[in-house]
Amino acid sequence: MRDVTAEDAKDARLSTVDVANLLGLDRRTVHRIPKAVLDYWQTPGGGQRRHRRYRRQDVETYARTVLGRDINDPDRRDT
Incomplete structure (x- = not known):
């Protein structure tokens, strides 16, 4: 695991x-x-005011490696 940089936080x-x-x-x-x-x-912030923020590329990587699917697949229309 690596430290989050200011650029990562912007993304x-x-x-x-x-x-x-x-x-x-x-x-x-x-x-x-x-x-x-x-x-x-x-x-x-502290307590309830802290919110998680995710980078899209990390979410895409998670979907591919852990869930075994591509969230950018245009054929997937279940939303």
């Missing part, structure tokens, strides 16, 4: 709900995925 635009929708999972399931498996960045 981390997807919320937990966005990731859940892309992967076809519940947001609570996304929260259970370890950071070492699906990297994320947390917004500043």
Whole structure:
């Protein structure tokens, strides 16, 4: 696992709900995925104000390597 840089943080635009929708999972399931498996960045603040942000390329890699599917597949229309 590597440290998140400022550039990574700028790229981390997807919320937990966005990731859940892309992967076809519940947001609570996304929260259970370890950071070492699906990297994320947390917004500043404490307690409830901290939110996870994910980079799209990390979500795509997770979908390919763990779930065995491509979330960019145009033939997949289950949303």
